[in-house]
Amino acid sequence: MISWIRNLAGIATMLGLLGTVIGISVAFEEMKNAGTVSLEIFSEGIRLALNTTIQGLCVAIPSVLGFQYLKIILHKTEIELKSSIDNKNADTIKTWK
Template identity: 60%
Template sequence: MGFRNLERKETRKTYFPNLPNEEELDLFFSPLERIASWFPTIASLSMLLGLLGTVIGINTAFGEMEAQGKVSLEILAGGIKDALNTTIVGLLVAIPSLFFHRVIENKIRYISELIIKDHTKLQ
């Protein structure tokens, strides 16, 4: 079906010939909302995994410095590079996840409003 089809009045009238009640709308959009609810979870987990990688990378760098008994930029650089790479990957997953969650939420709200407007005299 798709959102674009639901933006067409003819398609909405096919699915909702009469004004749906709130329960019917909730049931209709429930599969989409269930999928959309995973996006914030994915974003949160990816940020936390990125943070965990950062902590592990810095811990590794300090562990190597301790093992060698000296502080050196070369030793520190490898661990910090790994730490930053995991942070980057976490953010590259989190940012689009939150963006698409908002897009889907707003699209569901917009289509719901169109369905209600189709059956009201306030057009």
């Protein structure tokens, strides 16, 4: 039911990592094509690559927190419902006696 939130967190993290790997690969490719090792080119590529990790974590962290919160709420609701059912059953048994 709420597992899609957990899945979103995992997918966002993986997409962020994928973007980072692609970005670093592009940075190396640009350095190769430029023919020189430039700190400016490389650092810009790394900066752009890390942006995808940041964005992935910005989605993943709230998703995990939201999932855990909803999981706790559902667990508490389940306990309350079971208690209510047990009380109704006890009342029904008393009525039969």
